[in-house]
Amino acid sequence: MSMGGAEQRGFGDVIREARKKQGWSQAELGEKSGLSRPTIARVEANNDVTTATIAKVAQALGLKLELRDNN
Numbered sequence: 001m002s003m004g005g006a007e008q009r010g011f012g013d014v015i016r017e018a019r020k021k022q023g024w025s026q027a028e029l030g031e032k033s034g035l036s037r038p039t040i041a042r043v044e045a046n047n048d049v050t051t052a053t054i055a056k057v058a059q060a061l062g063l064k065l066e067l068r069d070n071n
Contacts, residue, residue, distance in 0.1 A: 010046035011054055018061040019044075033060035 019029050019040075026040040033040070033056045043049050043057055058065045 012044040012046040014063070015040075015054075015057055015061065016044045018063055022061065029057065029060060033057045 019026070022029075024032070026044070027037045029035075030037045030040045035053060035056060039049070039053060040057065043053065055065050
């Protein structure tokens with residue numbers, strides 16, 4: 001895994017930061033989003049998860065899920 005500073009942050013990094021800002025454990029976020037703690041861990045590790053899973057986590061954290069065209 002590259003440690004370059006120009007890497008784009010993944011969903012998992014944003015989710016982890018938002019969860020920590022709330023002061024929640026992975027288990028607490030799991031409860032609030034209706035998902036298991038291992039699922040939250042997979043999201044934060046940037047593993048393959050469904051869009052529906054990301055949406056549940058984002059909603060629990062009060063985050064906006066947005067797709068944008070970079071052009």
